Amino acid sequence: MLKAENVTKKYGQQTAVDDVSLKVQDNAVTVIVGESGSGKSTLARMLSLIESPDSGEIILDDKKTDRKSAKANRRLVQLVMQDAASSLDPHQSARQVIDEPLKLLLGFDKAKRAKRTDELCDMVQFPKDRLKNKVSELSGGQQKRLCIARALAAEPKYIIFDESFSGLDVTLRRCILTMLKKLREKLETGFLIITHDLDTAMYMADRIYVMRFGKMIETLDDPKSFLDFKENYSKELVRAAEYKRQALKL
Amino acid sequence: MIGKILRKPQALIGIAMMLTVFAVMIFAPAFAPNDPGKVDIMQKFAEPCKQYPLGTDDMGRCITSRLICGARVSMSIALPTIGAIAVISVLLAAVCSYIGGIVDKLFVIVSNIFMALPPFLVAMTLVGLFESKALSIVISIVVAMWVWNAQVVRTYVLREKSKPYIITCRMSGCSELRIILRHIIPNIFPHLLVLYSTGLSGVIIMISSYAFLGLGLETGTAEWGAMLVNANKLIFSHPELIVYPGLCILFAAAGFNLFGEALRDICDPREG
Amino acid sequence: MLKVNGLEITARTSKERLVKGISFEVGKGETLGLIGESGSGKSLTSKAVIKLLNDRVFEISGSITWKNEEILTKKAKLPKGWRGQQIAMIMQNPMTAFAPMIRLGRQIEMGFELKGKNARQEFYEQLEIALKNVNLGDMKKILGSYPDELSGGMLQRVMIAVTLMKKPELLIADECTTAVDAASEYMILKQLETQRKNGMSMIVITHDFGVAARLCNRVAVMKSGSIIEQGKTLDVFSSPQTEYTRELAAASVLFREGVC
Numbered sequence: 001m002l003k004a005e006n007v008t009k010k011y012g013q014q015t016a017v018d019d020v021s022l023k024v025q026d027n028a029v030t031v032i033v034g035e036s037g038s039g040k041s042t043l044a045r046m047l048s049l050i051e052s053p054d055s056g057e058i059i060l061d062d063k064k065t066d067r068k069s070a071k072a073n074r075r076l077v078q079l080v081m082q083d084a085a086s087s088l089d090p091h092q093s094a095r096q097v098i099d100e101p102l103k104l105l106l107g108f109d110k111a112k113r114a115k116r117t118d119e120l121c122d123m124v125q126f127p128k129d130r131l132k133n134k135v136s137e138l139s140g141g142q143q144k145r146l147c148i149a150r151a152l153a154a155e156p157k158y159i160i161f162d163e164s165f166s167g168l169d170v171t172l173r174r175c176i177l178t179m180l181k182k183l184r185e186k187l188e189t190g191f192l193i194i195t196h197d198l199d200t201a202m203y204m205a206d207r208i209y210v211m212r213f214g215k216m217i218e219t220l221d222d223p224k225s226f227l228d229f230k231e232n233y234s235k236e237l238v239r240a241a242e243y244k245r246q247a248l249k250l
Numbered sequence: 251m252i253g254k255i256l257r258k259p260q261a262l263i264g265i266a267m268m269l270t271v272f273a274v275m276i277f278a279p280a281f282a283p284n285d286p287g288k289v290d291i292m293q294k295f296a297e298p299c300k301q302y303p304l305g306t307d308d309m310g311r312c313i314t315s316r317l318i319c320g321a322r323v324s325m326s327i328a329l330p331t332i333g334a335i336a337v338i339s340v341l342l343a344a345v346c347s348y349i350g351g352i353v354d355k356l357f358v359i360v361s362n363i364f365m366a367l368p369p370f371l372v373a374m375t376l377v378g379l380f381e382s383k384a385l386s387i388v389i390s391i392v393v394a395m396w397v398w399n400a401q402v403v404r405t406y407v408l409r410e411k412s413k414p415y416i417i418t419c420r421m422s423g424c425s426e427l428r429i430i431l432r433h434i435i436p437n438i439f440p441h442l443l444v445l446y447s448t449g450l451s452g453v454i455i456m457i458s459s460y461a462f463l464g465l466g467l468e469t470g471t472a473e474w475g476a477m478l479v480n481a482n483k484l485i486f487s488h489p490e491l492i493v494y495p496g497l498c499i500l501f502a503a504a505g506f507n508l509f510g511e512a513l514r515d516i517c518d519p520r521e522g
Numbered sequence: 523m524l525k526v527n528g529l530e531i532t533a534r535t536s537k538e539r540l541v542k543g544i545s546f547e548v549g550k551g552e553t554l555g556l557i558g559e560s561g562s563g564k565s566l567t568s569k570a571v572i573k574l575l576n577d578r579v580f581e582i583s584g585s586i587t588w589k590n591e592e593i594l595t596k597k598a599k600l601p602k603g604w605r606g607q608q609i610a611m612i613m614q615n616p617m618t619a620f621a622p623m624i625r626l627g628r629q630i631e632m633g634f635e636l637k638g639k640n641a642r643q644e645f646y647e648q649l650e651i652a653l654k655n656v657n658l659g660d661m662k663k664i665l666g667s668y669p670d671e672l673s674g675g676m677l678q679r680v681m682i683a684v685t686l687m688k689k690p691e692l693l694i695a696d697e698c699t700t701a702v703d704a705a706s707e708y709m710i711l712k713q714l715e716t717q718r719k720n721g722m723s724m725i726v727i728t729h730d731f732g733v734a735a736r737l738c739n740r741v742a743v744m745k746s747g748s749i750i751e752q753g754k755t756l757d758v759f760s761s762p763q764t765e766y767t768r769e770l771a772a773a774s775v776l777f778r779e780g781v782c
Contacts, residue, residue, distance in 0.1 A: 104423030169559040170773035240708035244732025
């Protein structure tokens with residue numbers, strides 16, 4: 001289990017994350033919903049051990065993490081960022097992107113790497129004939145798949161998706177989400193999805209957290225429908241979706 | 251990348267001009283119709299003719315030959331200078347980024363002090379230090395100019411380092427050193443190429459202006475700047491003498507500048 | 523009211539056909555949804571209708587008539603204030619729709635020609651009501667702030683309130699709820715629905731069938747520059763004729779496949 005316990009992070013005067021606790025379970029999808037500026041990206045960076053909190057603890061498998069252990073643990077928590085194009089080194093080829101974690105984190109030799117790359121491409125449905133292409137020559141969907149493949153290559157215990165699906169065309173988003181959902185069932189990996197989009201949240205989640213102004217305001221342990229929310233703000237979030245749903249007579 | 255360069259006329263013109271300069275530099279003795287140093291006072295201010303395609307100067311030396319050999323002198327000083335500046339600035343920027351913290355701060359302080367000194371002043375102070383005039387010119391320009399380039403390269407490195415993909419690289423297990431060598435430097439390489447090819451044109455002009463100030467090479471050396479000074483006093487009687495070396499400096503500097511700027515447009519269409 | 527016939531838009535430099543001969547019609551009080559994803563040409567089409575496309579960049583052919591008058595030709599004389607009073611447009615990103623260095627109050631005032639004290643007072647009374655309609659109660663605070671001091675959702679609501687004050691006959695809403703937060707989306711949808719009931723014609727550009735279902739009686743699905751399907755919103759949604767429309771409809775109601 002990956003846990004945040006009473007985590008606080010400040011940037012100057014601004015408190016980005018204020019006394020937040022949450023659990024990311026193994027073999028399940030946890031979702032954080034919140035508007036932009038609610039501090040969810042900061043939380044994501046802390047959970048993926050890139051930044052350390054000002055106070056509070058990030059606990060990975062019952063062990064507290066600090067700056068030293070963060071490096072050793074880095075393989076176990078992988079982050080997929082929002083914009084695929086800018087989160088990949090533009091001068092690398094797709095194969096090099098996947099090769100790097102295989103070589104540096106897992107120490108695979110060349111033959112093993114090639115085999116594993118093949119498997120990963122199948123998992124995320126990345127076309128193999130595009131592996132030799134530069135990142136900048138790939139389409140948006142292919143870049144996103146490559147980002148996911150790279151994260152999977154490290155064989156992590158947890159993958160954090162920080163707004164990874166916003167900004168995609170809706171049909172592509174659905175494609176990738178269905179793929180991830182199937183993949184989740186096969187793998188022993190915990191997913192944490194951070195999003196402002198309720199559709200994505202409801203589609204993927206086993207547990208939902210709602211965040212606002214840096215605080216965790218609501219937890220939905222067993223989301224069955226939109227209507228289970230209790231807090232006013234969460235209900236407000238749901239209202240537009242409900243409103244549209246009524247119009248479609250669903 | 252190469253395809254894009256070939257499709258851009260500005261880059262092609264720049265390359266053609268650069269190649270011309272290099273060709274003239276390498277094959278200077280073969281091109282030169284006469285000995286550039288040969289003084290023939292009987293022939294002074296000769297009209298352009300078969301033997302002297304551009305005529306002769308006030309000492310009866312063949313202008314064409316002097317211009318051609320001048321390319322060699324200029325470039326043989328300019329190239330090592332820019333090379334040294336490139337090595338120093340990339341190395342420093344990489345070290346600053348790798349170690350960071352106090353080393354980086356120290357670098358900023360030292361470089362700010364150096365930047366407060368006008369490069370020409372530094373260069374002029376140092377130019378007399380060494381026996382060999384050429385070497386002292388190289389060293390004085392390097393000492394005067396390294397800080398400007400190192401600052402720029404450091405900014406490139408820092409800017410590249412703040413891009414989101416660096417986080418992805420860390421996630422993939424890259425060490426700091428690997429991030430600098432394998433990710434940052436390849437990505438800023440086109441920018442460096444631009445920086446140093448435009449920088450080269452600056453150095454060419456600087457060398458010529460040294461000669462113009464009388465700080466350069468031995469008097470009588472066939473060098474563009476020196477020719478310019480020499481022609482200065484004849485500006486009213488024989489203005490063409492000042493035009494020829496001037497055009498040569500312009501040609502070489504413009505060639506590198508054109509190429510560099512075309513390269514920048516290709517690498518980064520949003521900037522510039 | 524608005525008739526578009528065989529509209530073609532070609533990029534002049536790359537000779538690429540971005541919109542490939544589309545035709546549609548919007549009658550008085552009618553609302554049409556243009557549904558599609560990036561690259562489908564839906565935004566270009568709407569910009570052509572309001573004459574915001576640069577002639578030097580795009581080559582436009584076909585015909586667009588507004589109240590039986592051709593507006594696509596160069597000769598077409600449009601009355602002053604045609605854009606805004608007759609056809610108005612709301613863009614996707616409210617942050618770029620306002621000038622960042624001018625307080626909102628002054629900016630809004632510039633859009634209206636106010637002469638005399640009475641006109642000003644009347645204008646501000648109307649503005650207050652308009653802002654209240656989109657759930658922005660504190661007019662003073664909003665007019666005194668710079669665009670970046672408000673959230674994207676609030677700015678978009680200001681934009682809509684001001685646009686509606688001119689009572690345009692046709693409103694083009696280009697992905698106007700895509701970039702805003704969920705709470706604002708609800709208010710915007712509600713306000714636009716009220717306008718629809720009051721008889722305003724609308725072209726709603728979106729990728730979301732839910733938005734279209736709220737606001738439009740008819741939808742046209744666009745893909746790579748062509749209209750591939752047209753019909754009543756709920757018909758198209760519940761029994762799509764093409765594979766692409768089916769995918770798009772499924773993507774709009776992702777949640778239904780999940781736990782609901």
